[in-house]
Amino acid sequence: MLLPIVMLLLCLIGGGAVLFYLKTNKPGSKTPLKSSEQTAQQFVNVQDIRENFLYTQDGWLLCYLRIFPISLDLLSSSEKKLLINKLTAELSSIRFPFKFLAVSRPVDISPLISELVTAIPTADSKQKELLRQEIAEMNTLALSGEVVERQFYLILWQQQENGERDLLEKAKRLVQHFEDGQVQAHVLKQHEIVQLCNLVNNPSFIHLEDSIFSANIPVLKEV
Template sequence: MKKKEKKKKLTAEQITAQEFTNVLNIQNNSLYTRDGYVIGYIKILPVSVGLLSQREKETLVKQLTAELSVEKEPFHFLAISRPVDMQPLLESYAHLRNETSDPYRRELLRKEMENLSDFTFGDEIVERQFFFYFSMKAAEDVERDLKKRISEFAEHFEAVGIKTEILKDQDIVRLCNLVNNPAVVSIEDEMTDASIPILKGVI
């Protein structure tokens, strides 16, 4: 009797990651939830606003606001911080170091690689990633309707020169890791004091 009770307890405790995160499956560039929804994602690619003048920034904001003002259906916004992937740059420096015979250049590349490694392991370089996602109740042809919805939404950003990317299966898996996996979460120190926002010029 005790063995049987113990077996039941272990079975109840062995909940899978999919059940915990409400993920049933990821396929066809969509995430399928256990409660019967299909979700698609788009990523907003980085924009170098620092290269724009103040007038250009204001124009961009007005254009994007006008584009999104026509949206009547709900959508979700997601902003995630993660350490910058410095591995491609490190590999590039390693290749350059192996190709050169100049001892001074080799030493400079070695020191630069050390500095980049310190930044990487110290989580000092963090990038902000932005996503929009859309959910629809699972039904016949829902994948087609969802794809159309995402494509039409992405056109708002493309119209003002902001590039987007529809997430594929592997990209969605990485995004789930960023949101749900503590091993890859980047913790930011931010002030969270309670405050009441006031619009400038109202008071």
């Protein structure tokens, strides 16, 4: 009596194993890649970067705007209020979502140091002392890596099936609103989007605009 029951259980277990194997190994099915086996584009969900757009693998279209900062310390209280009111009025008509992004980029101060060194021979004794102190301070900052520039961006997105033209028109309209509010802005082009992606994912790299297309950087590349 016990033997038939055991044989039935073994058949059920064996049949279940075969069905599971066939289900998980269908023709054309792909095994998900491990993180260590993925390319940079697969890992960060980037399918392509063309013209003013970044295309994601899950069907989204992204467009980027760079907003150039202004020094509020140079403005009086009344000028600050006027700027705030003007920007508020300009942006109040925007009815689509966007994301704000601020990143820090290392700045090359070697041209400034070279300029100070060049000025030493023609300076008097007091000026030479001040220049040497300034050069020493600049060298300390350069070695510390603390000299950074804050860059500000806006990200717009929509589904790819809605088309590039609609998203680009939104981006240009937003740029116009900022410029009417006395804040400079522009839509990023292909190489600028690549630079931004590298800056976000590899912040340790310096002077990306000079090395992005010549250095062997294992990150996003133009397709």
